[in-house]
Amino acid sequence: MNRQALLARWNALAPRERALVAGAGGLVAVALLWWIALGPAIATLRGAEAQHRALDAQLAAMLRLQQQARQMQSLPRQNADESMRQLEAAIRQQLGVSARYSIAGDRVSVTLTNTPAASLAQWLSQVRTNARAVPGEAKLTRNASGGWDGTLVLALPAR
DSSP: OOHHHHHHHHHHSOHHHHHHHHHHHHHHHHHHHIIIIIHHHHHHHHHHHHHHHHHHHHHHHHHHHHHHHHHHHHSOOOOHHHHHHHHHHHIIIIIGGGEEEEEETTEEEEEEEEEOHHHHHHHHHHHHHTSOOEEEEEEEEEOTTSOEEEEEEEEOOOO
């Protein structure tokens, strides 16, 4: 339909019908304005505080990791033999009989059997700091008794 036909049709409507059509058109315009502009903006504002807290927590964690990395970089270099001694001591102290290990060059494979989660976490932290070992591969599963089974491959400093 062209503009003249629409205008003629509009003029043919009774004043009450014109008011109803204008009201319906206004309601559709307000609904579109809400769905397109205001609704998403208000939803974003409602979620902004929680997202801000989550990002602040993530930033704090990243800053802690950055500080820890700087501390580790400032430590004196360690040779491979000392790293191996530190790693073996950590395995005996933290993991005990729940771990077996094998050495292949600068890589160490540690096989875990029913290792408690707290011991594993503490051991990983200790070998990363003391032995300068970096986890390269992990295949772990949680067993029925709550311990961890699987294999970890660690990379030691180059010889």
